[in-house]
Amino acid sequence: MINIDVNEKYFSKINSRERAIFEGAISMGALFHQFIGTPINSDSAESLEIAIKKSIELQPGIEKVEIAINKEKLNKKLSDFEYIGLSEDLLDVKIHSKIDDALAIVRMEFIKELNYPLMYIEDIIQK
Amino acid sequence: MINIDVNEKYFSKINSRERAIFEGAISMGALFHQFIGTPINSDSAESLEIAIKKSIELQPGIEKVEIAINKEKLNKKLSDFEYIGLSEDLLDVKIHSKIDDALAIVRMEFIKELNYPLMYIEDIIQK
Amino acid sequence: MINIDVNEKYFSKINSRERAIFEGAISMGALFHQFIGTPINSDSAESLEIAIKKSIELQPGIEKVEIAINKEKLNKKLSDFEYIGLSEDLLDVKIHSKIDDALAIVRMEFIKELNYPLMYIEDIIQK
Amino acid sequence: MINIDVNEKYFSKINSRERAIFEGAISMGALFHQFIGTPINSDSAESLEIAIKKSIELQPGIEKVEIAINKEKLNKKLSDFEYIGLSEDLLDVKIHSKIDDALAIVRMEFIKELNYPLMYIEDIIQK
Numbered sequence: 001m002i003n004i005d006v007n008e009k010y011f012s013k014i015n016s017r018e019r020a021i022f023e024g025a026i027s028m029g030a031l032f033h034q035f036i037g038t039p040i041n042s043d044s045a046e047s048l049e050i051a052i053k054k055s056i057e058l059q060p061g062i063e064k065v066e067i068a069i070n071k072e073k074l075n076k077k078l079s080d081f082e083y084i085g086l087s088e089d090l091l092d093v094k095i096h097s098k099i100d101d102a103l104a105i106v107r108m109e110f111i112k113e114l115n116y117p118l119m120y121i122e123d124i125i126q127k
Numbered sequence: 128m129i130n131i132d133v134n135e136k137y138f139s140k141i142n143s144r145e146r147a148i149f150e151g152a153i154s155m156g157a158l159f160h161q162f163i164g165t166p167i168n169s170d171s172a173e174s175l176e177i178a179i180k181k182s183i184e185l186q187p188g189i190e191k192v193e194i195a196i197n198k199e200k201l202n203k204k205l206s207d208f209e210y211i212g213l214s215e216d217l218l219d220v221k222i223h224s225k226i227d228d229a230l231a232i233v234r235m236e237f238i239k240e241l242n243y244p245l246m247y248i249e250d251i252i253q254k
Numbered sequence: 255m256i257n258i259d260v261n262e263k264y265f266s267k268i269n270s271r272e273r274a275i276f277e278g279a280i281s282m283g284a285l286f287h288q289f290i291g292t293p294i295n296s297d298s299a300e301s302l303e304i305a306i307k308k309s310i311e312l313q314p315g316i317e318k319v320e321i322a323i324n325k326e327k328l329n330k331k332l333s334d335f336e337y338i339g340l341s342e343d344l345l346d347v348k349i350h351s352k353i354d355d356a357l358a359i360v361r362m363e364f365i366k367e368l369n370y371p372l373m374y375i376e377d378i379i380q381k
Numbered sequence: 382m383i384n385i386d387v388n389e390k391y392f393s394k395i396n397s398r399e400r401a402i403f404e405g406a407i408s409m410g411a412l413f414h415q416f417i418g419t420p421i422n423s424d425s426a427e428s429l430e431i432a433i434k435k436s437i438e439l440q441p442g443i444e445k446v447e448i449a450i451n452k453e454k455l456n457k458k459l460s461d462f463e464y465i466g467l468s469e470d471l472l473d474v475k476i477h478s479k480i481d482d483a484l485a486i487v488r489m490e491f492i493k494e495l496n497y498p499l500m501y502i503e504d505i506i507q508k
Binding site: 152155250 | 387391392394395398399402403404405406407408409410411412413414415495499500501502504505
């Protein structure tokens, strides 16, 4: 449990909205760098999606992880060995991070014009 | 498919027994360094075991992966945030690697006396 | 270059202070999950510190990374093979993330009482 | 130190040539899955090459690691943020693994025709 002492001692300089952003961003950076490179094909993709979701939802403040691996694109990229390492252009992820009354939705998607898996704040809601 | 050209061009210097050892060892090194650090608790452990198994079984020559994450030990190591990063002392893995008539069983287990997650050949069978 | 279109299109919902927090947090999550498990001993530690620093300083908004791997603790944890995988209790990291006039200092250190490598905002400065 | 008990207890089923293959293959799998995804550009590439070399040379039986990250290709792949995650097509690696009188040279290079970073035995020498 994130207890009150931790909040007071380590998070007194930021408000709940900023903390929601903070925790969502940590988890997105974690997700990317933990799982990129994992051997995958379209048959194994769902089991990896489930494991990633369950894993990242354990992190502080994370309420929900939605993840989609693009199987169509994956099939087009297959090596002669019929799998590839998970690559950044296959991932579309939303992480819902909630601290008190603030909900941040952090998104990662590959932006072709930037040639880059951009992480950004898709929405942020104060309830 | 591992086609004949690959075998002739790249694996002519070793026999099937050596190739089974080679492929099993690659996959064990891969498994360890891909998944160590993944957030985990006893509720998420099974989904990670499944994803690891399905992922590593895609690699060349791998017939079967048996993996057990020690949940009892995991529960004893939990942080105050009720999860930890997957650590080497929690893993017991057998990878069955088969090339033609040679089957290698590569094992990884944490050896307390060595303070080390040792990878070794548990058995090797010529059929 | 982070160009103006990206800022307008993807970061219009947050201010520069929040964006500094966001980018610093992504990079801390990235650092942890990319490098945990890397084989290390006290002789190789400095080269790893340098590579981590140079790598993470490439990420958006990151001005400076300060990283210290605890060599004394590392030496006490060595396996019989005279190295270990980089573990969370050995790391102390500060990431300086700057967006416009806002500077966030994101810290990670292992907190013994929590049995956890806590990531938090050490300071945040509006210039 | 790899002491005699370990050898007798865990490696009695294979000879020195097979053990050299085994250890070299583990280290190649480890290298790939530890470092793929690391933020990199042509300025940071050398520091990463050094860190990878020093890290993998710590593993059992590894005598020498030669690694080249293709900077020309890297520069052509850069994102708008002026770096990318280390990808499999940029790596060319030779690992020299030596057990007693047997030396295995394990190679990884990206084979365009296979669309795959193939790991194979480049040479194996009994001295």
